Amino acid sequence: MIDFQLTSTDENVLSSAHEQAIIGRRYARYYDKHEDELEPAEFPEAKDLPNPVTLAEEGLSGSSGSRILHSLVMLEIYWGGISLHRSKWGLGNTVLKTVATPEQFEKWKNHTIAIAITEPGAGSDPASIRTTATFDRETGEWILNGEKIFISQAQSGDAAMVLSRFIAPDGSRGMTTFLVEKGTPGFTVGPQLKKLGIRSHDTCNLLFENCRIPEFNHIKGDFKSTMSVFNDSRPMVGAMALGVARAALDFTREKLGERGIEIGYRGGMRSRSAIVDRFIRLEAIYEAALLTVLRSKWLEQQDVPPKVEASIAKAAGGKAARRITQGCIDLLGPEALSEDHPLDRCFRDGRIFDIYEGAGEIQRLIIARSILGYTGRDLR
């Protein structure tokens, strides 16, 4: 039955997530200002608080489902800006889980594994990566050379799952993945990148110079299986984007209210001020995008792997964060620019979601190919 009400279990988990997000928000400005500092794996305030992500993933009975609840928890976390519990899961872990042998999985299951795909000349077009591994017959090792950029969890992670070209001993070529542990000679992690926003987000470049990797670390994910990790993460990024967007909307509603401007929903557009009308339109964008996220997560729960829906959620969330964070500053005017308030950070943080993990344009390519019945060659 069609229903959009949260259950009481959902509400309990989300209110706990929201309380923690309020604490997280107190640290958001600090880590925005200190981008070279990693936040602690667990904040002192979080010592006795359950990790809401874990609660959501447990698939509590009486919830709207673990996928839906997880996405809503991420929305709350991004509303605050800083998670009190650092995630131990990287997208590299997803590759490990889906393609590794049992022995490989056993060895690294407790590692945090970053995913390393993007290169200076290969962002939206990952098929053009140039990082290459050649096989050394004498030692039975792979020798990896190349550069990966914009890598999340680069500093805090224990290892990287690197998408690379390979040249096998028999001369065959292709793409594959290697798990490269921190401390491997020839593997260097660069400094934290200087970004517009999400400055607390651990992001560095990785360099591989004649980096020797044992055959056991050859995880054997191919291009397709590696890229498919984004199927799950896309709607999640939509939810994160909406966390930032809602922080902007909440702040704007509160400040407008203090100036006597209440958002009324009863009348039509010709009865309200331009400010109220604009706010309602921004809020509608938020609601619309949120429902596309829920739709995609709901499909996951039905064991119908979402295809276009995951891209729709990512594209809608990414666009919503841009328009809402920009628009809220218009509504509140010049005072909203100050670092005394959260909107400047929302504005900067909110710009990433339509870029990383597949830019809005890439989502539209995926959607268009799917609805038109085109291949990647038909529509590029």
Add this chain to the structure above:
Amino acid sequence: MISFELTQEQKLAQSMVQELASSQLRPAARSADDREAMPSSILDEIWATGIIQSQSDADGYSPTLNALLLEELAVADASFAIAAAAPIGFLGAIAAQGSSAQKKNLLPIFAGDKYRCAGVAIMEPDFAFDVSAIRSTAIKKRDGYLLSGMKGLIPLAGSCSHFLVVARCGDTLDAFIVERNARGVSVGEKKPNIGLRALEMATVSFKDVELPASARLGESAGCDVQRIIDSARTALSAIMTGTARAVMEFVMPYTKERVVHGDALAKKQTIAFRLADMRIETDAMRWMTWKAASILEQGGDATRQAQLAYTYCTENAMWIADEGVQMLGGHGYLRDNPVEMWYRDTRTVSVLEGAVGV
């Protein structure tokens, strides 16, 4: 619990209406627009689905199902969808907010086997009209009310047996059940508009219409006019979603076939990306509509959600209809193709308030 699951019954009703929409309604849409008249055979087909009469039956009341079905009807034609949504709005308001006497007197009239129309009269023929600034008045008299005002854009006004007229009564808004034949009621000639030309919309004037106390919806308890407006906004959202889908589903094959500069139009990113955006927005419009409808169904306060759905749909439906014309170029401007009609219809639906319901 958050769920997008349709019940078996909803799926059946949806596919039945889909079938009717593509086999009977879509083929009749263009000539109805040209002739500015609603074919009675179409009304009978819509009536035969039972969607309108189900309002009268306490177990049949389902704004969510109505939203689903109105979208399907509107994929065929927005005028036809409104021909269903107008009496749904009227009957839904009586069923949800009428006194037991009002239900007993009115609902059976709409249980026959022929299409019957009744209208929710909210809009007024006045520039810059807004639902929060209604000018029609009902003055309380010793044993009833004196109703005065003009109501515009009433679908199938000439065939309506009743109107539910929203008027200002003192400081508040109230709704009054007015018979077409009451003294002082006069239905104007049908007036062609930009779109929805098959709907035979007309202005109805109410000149010092004497109404008994029992004409007030809910009688002594009164009613919540906002709920009627919320229901209308939800229905309009469903209809706009349907029209947007019609445009999208029409331009996709067209742009795949149409070759420009040596390749299919749809293979160009500027077109493909806009098609992708049409899909994103029609999805979002539908979920917004479902959410508002499900709150109405559960008896909750849907005002905010209905406003957000309506606002979102008006903006995006117009964008999609506009892009539909653009993607066909000169052919989109010709009346040989339906996109110009959808462009006019969307401009019309997206400024309406009231008139319909889920």
